Amino acid sequence: MRILVVGGGMGGTIFANHLARRIHHEMKTGKARITMLSASHEHVYQPGWLYVAMGRATPDELVREQQSLLEPGIEFHVDPVEEFHLAENHVKCKSGKVHEYDLIVISTGSRPLPEKIPGLKENSINCYTAENAVEFFKQLSGFKGGRIVVTVGLPHKCPMIPLEITFAMYDFIKDRGLLDKTEFYYTYPIGRVHSLENVAKWAAPEFDRMGVKYETLFNMKEVDGKNAQVLSEEGGAVKYDLLVAVPPHKGQEVIEKNGLGENGWIPTNRSSLHMEGEHGKNVLVLGDTTNLPISKAGSTAHFEAETAAENVAAVIKMGRPVRSYDGKVFCFIEAGKDRATYAMFDYKTPPQPKAPTGAVHAFKMSYNKLYWATARGLL
Amino acid sequence: MSERVVDARGSFCPGPLMELISNMKMMQVGDTLELLSTDAGSAADVPEWVKKVGHEMVDTEQDGEGTWHIRVRKAK
Numbered sequence: 201m202r203i204l205v206v207g208g209g210m211g212g213t214i215f216a217n218h219l220a221r222r223i224h225h226e227m228k229t230g231k232a233r234i235t236m237l238s239a240s241h242e243h244v245y246q247p248g249w250l251y252v253a254m255g256r257a258t259p260d261e262l263v264r265e266q267q268s269l270l271e272p273g274i275e276f277h278v279d280p281v282e283e284f285h286l287a288e289n290h291v292k293c294k295s296g297k298v299h300e301y302d303l304i305v306i307s308t309g310s311r312p313l314p315e316k317i318p319g320l321k322e323n324s325i326n327c328y329t330a331e332n333a334v335e336f337f338k339q340l341s342g343f344k345g346g347r348i349v350v351t352v353g354l355p356h357k358c359p360m361i362p363l364e365i366t367f368a369m370y371d372f373i374k375d376r377g378l379l380d381k382t383e384f385y386y387t388y389p390i391g392r393v394h395s396l397e398n399v400a401k402w403a404a405p406e407f408d409r410m411g412v413k414y415e416t417l418f419n420m421k422e423v424d425g426k427n428a429q430v431l432s433e434e435g436g437a438v439k440y441d442l443l444v445a446v447p448p449h450k451g452q453e454v455i456e457k458n459g460l461g462e463n464g465w466i467p468t469n470r471s472s473l474h475m476e477g478e479h480g481k482n483v484l485v486l487g488d489t490t491n492l493p494i495s496k497a498g499s500t501a502h503f504e505a506e507t508a509a510e511n512v513a514a515v516i517k518m519g520r521p522v523r524s525y526d527g528k529v530f531c532f533i534e535a536g537k538d539r540a541t542y543a544m545f546d547y548k549t550p551p552q553p554k555a556p557t558g559a560v561h562a563f564k565m566s567y568n569k570l571y572w573a574t575a576r577g578l579l
Numbered sequence: 580m581s582e583r584v585v586d587a588r589g590s591f592c593p594g595p596l597m598e599l600i601s602n603m604k605m606m607q608v609g610d611t612l613e614l615l616s617t618d619a620g621s622a623a624d625v626p627e628w629v630k631k632v633g634h635e636m637v638d639t640e641q642d643g644e645g646t647w648h649i650r651v652r653k654a655k
Contacts, residue, residue: 354593354597354600355597359592359593389596390594390596390597390628396591396592397591417631419600419632433632434628434632435631462605463605493587493595493598494590494592495592545591547588548589550591
């Protein structure tokens with residue numbers, strides 16, 4: 201079986217490594233082959249950008265050579281796919297090379313698009329790329345006081361970041377002795393401070409205790425840089441001195457261009473993770489690339505990838521998949537510089553977040569280092 | 580005019596309303612959307628947002644399996 205993995209991010213890498221370990225014998229005897237195509241030779245631990253924005257990590261700490269993370273036997277090419285020919289079971293890459301497959305796994309991720317909101321890109325900071333996270337740190341460390349506004353676009357990856365960035369900035373400003381000169385104003389698209397009801401029930405009293413003001417049912421429509429205010433679709437207007445954005449996201453352009461999914465999100469079966477539609481039988485979709493109504497987060501890609509790898513190995517060895525993806529997601533929630541909690545949930549079970557502790561924060565900091573073992577399919 | 584169905588059953592995060600808002604951005608004025616939700620809160624928080632923004636509620640019903648079917652028309 202020729203297995204082609206498109207995308208060298210969290211989902212594709214974990215899938216390929218898990219599968220390679222499970223079908224080691226079949227790969228050795230030539231019965232199975234795994235090929236990965238990626239747009240980059242680097243693998244980035246994106247959750248680390250939050251720490252870069254707070255001056256607690258540098259971008260180079262978050263990067264490894266992709267080839268170094270892959271199991272021996274996985275063929276790796278830095279050659280992004282430009283054309284998907286799913287009816288003919290092949291893709292064409294930027295180099296012009298054609299790769300045929302029996303099974304394709306698409307895990308191309310998502311991208312922030314602050315330019316989708318007029319005025320947002322030029323008037324706000326965010327921590328969704330290494331460059332932006334460094335700029336975030338520069339602007340936050342130069343902040344002398346005033347009103348910091350957090351504004352949130354939809355859809356976005358990392359659902360905890362609006363809360364995490366607010367808690368983190370609060371501690372950052374507190375440590376610099378600027379709390380009495382700073383007002384935090386948090387906005388959120390729906391009628392509570394977080395999408396997860398139980399997380400919102402925990403976070404709102406935290407905000408009250410800290411003096412963080414918040415406005416819900418606020419979906420940014422445009423940013424008026426001249427008057428330093430962000431306007432909402434609901435008719436609201438909020439003045440800012442420093443605007444912190446969670447930009448709206450889209451899937452990758454190549455997905456849209458090939459007609460695989462509106463806005464780059466591929467219609468995906470929530471249990472089997474196969475692409476919906478007539479050519480989906482030998483197409484698996486992982487991570488942010490799916491259109492599933494679940495968090496666009498690394499842990500989602502991680503658990504989906506494990507399920508998919510286990511099933512593909514089972515199909516090779518026994519002729520049938522062995523389990524369904526149950527919607528499992530696990531997200532840490534940093535509640536400042538030294539406390540954290542977490543939310544774990546699936547399609548049927550809502551999360552029950554506990555009070556944040558130093559121990560969970562320590563675990564999160566450890567996991568930031570252990571992540572490379574996850575990428576290798578070991579953890 | 581087109582109608583799309585958004586299946587947000589079992590979605591805790593981002594949740595049915597966030598899914599609806601994201602999808603409304605991809606629609607044209609006059610298009611309708613049917614949201615499927617297993618969250619009872621959707622029957623209240625979707626109309627609240629729709630009213631505040633100025634879109635139109637078409638109808639809301641719950642089927643025999645407990646799924647809410649909430650239809651909204653994009654008005655602006």
